Amino acid sequence: MDNVLLVSKSEKSTDSLSGLLREISSPTIDIVRSGSEARRILLEKEYDFVFINTPLTDEFGDGLSIYVSENTHASVVLLVKAEIEEQAEAKTEDYGVFVLSKPLSKHLMFKSIKLLEATKRRLEGVRKENIKLQKKIEDIRTINRAKYVLMEYLSMSEPQSHKYLERQAMDQRITKVEVAKRILSTYEN
Incomplete structure (x- = not known):
């Protein structure tokens, strides 16, 4: 995991998520606050992972996760409240979006990233x-x-x-x- 885009309106969540990511790996992390900012930066730069911490300032985030999945090669992780995890999964599962419920544990995040990295390597092999x-x-x-x-x-x-x-x-x-x-x-x- 080299390049990560973190989309989150909350600075507190951004700090804790980026800290968690840096404990697991040492990625370059770009942070944006809204879906529109994320779409703009995705046109300019490739990312290995895109983490979307819902809700965002201008949208919920599920639409952004689908956009990222359809238009980039990045692995997409959508972070939602536990109460709406199933709804978010139902909307995004056909697009390969990985949904995690908040609050996150370090262990769950580590396991999820390892799974996504393995999946990404397999997909890259298929792509080649x-x-x-x-x-x-x-x-x-x-x-x-x-x-x-x-x-x-x-x-x-x-x-x-x-x-x-x-x-x-x-x-x-x-x-x-x-x-x-x-x-x-x-x-x-």
Whole structure:
């Protein structure tokens, strides 16, 4: 947990929460008092965690938690009074918002952060895998477009165009994608 955004209208709560966070880890903590300030700063900076201590000066905070969850990669923790914990969970659970009831114990906060950090690492792994797969799909599309161009302009069959791409890649010691891009730049321009 490196960068934390703490959204809380109460200075007393802000001090105790930031103190608790610093006992658990040594993050950089930015503090804002309202939902609108939080939305503004989230446009400028990435955070690992966003803690929202409800209610805020300009809104309750559940809407902000959903906004953060949908628009950033940050883990979101919504702090609410125990009486309304279930209601807050019902509103935000589909968005991956972690709801904790106040008052917080150091032990519960520590366990929650460890769980959220583990979840964040798993999601980051999935995100990286997704990026790799998207690149692979794009490469396949590029190769297929090049095959189509060879079929259209040089009257090759699909197996001939495939073999041509492979042979060129081998002969030139470059990838099939690079060969495909060269073919596309030659024939599509």
